[in-house]
C-alpha cells in the first residue's frame with residue numbers, strides 16, 4: 001500500500017511555514033535540475049501565490065538555498081477563461097504577488113500562460129494549453145502523461161483543488177491532460193484545469209492551506225480519506241507519500257491525522 005501523504009503543520013505562516021516551503025521547493029528544484037536541467041512546476045491561484053511569495057522572495061541564506069529562477073518553467077495548474085490582466089486570472093495573481101517582485105537583475109523564469117485568443121471556447125483553450133505541455137514534455141504519443149517536478153496546489157473550502165470540484169464529472173477524466181470546465185461552482189464558471197491523472201503523477205505535490213476557514217474541510221480530507229469523495233483526498237490517495245501538506249495549526253486544529261516534523 002502506498003505510504004500516506006505528509007502533513008506538516010506550523011504555528012506561523014511567515015516564520016515557520018514559509019521557510020519550510022522554501023526549503024521543500026528548492027529541494028524539488030534541485031532534483032529537477034539534476035534530472036533534466038530545468039525545473040517544471042505548475043502553480044494554483046487563490047491564496048497560494050501570496051504564501052509562495054513569502055517563501056521564495058526571502059533572501060537566500062547560502063549556496064544550497066538559491067532559487068534558480070532562470071531554470072524554472074512555470075505552468076498553471078488551473079486557469080480562469082479571462083484576459084491575463086483580469087483580476088480573476090491566476091496568471092495575473094502570480095504576476096502581482098511574485099513575478100513582478102523578483103529582485104532587480106533576476107533572469108526571469110519561463111512562464112506559460114493560457115492563450116487568450118481562445119477565451120471564447122474553453123475546449124479549444126484546454127486543447128491549446130495541452131499542446132503547450134506536449135511541446136515541453138515531449139510528444140504526446142511518446143509520453144502517457146506529463147510528469148511535473150512539482151505541483152504547488154491550493155485547497156478550496158469545499159475540498160477542490162486545481163479546478164477539480166467535488167462530485168464533478170471532470171474527476172472521471174482519464175485521457176486528457178488539460179480539460180475545460182464551463183460550470184465551476186466557484187466563480188468564474190469557465191476555466192481550464194490539469195486533470196486528476198496529471199496531478200497524481202507529478203514527482204511531488206505540495207498543498208498549502210492556511211487559516212481556520214479550512215478546518216472543517218481538512219477534517220474531511222484527512223479523517224475520511226478518498227472514501228469521502230473530495231478531490232484533495234483523491235490526490236492524497238493517488239500520490240501517497242509524494243504529496244505533502246504545508247498548513248498552519250489553525251487549519252488543522254482538531255484534525256486526527258499524524259503530523260510529521262518537517263525535514264527534507
Ligand SMILES: O=C1O[C@H](COP(=O)(O)O)[C@@H](O)[C@H](O)[C@H]1O
Nearest residue numbers: 044045046047048154155156162
Ligand atoms: O478557484 C480556485 O480556488 C482554489 C483554492 O483557492 P483558495 O483561495 O481557497 O486557496 C485554487 O487553488 C485554484 O487555483 C483557484 O482557481
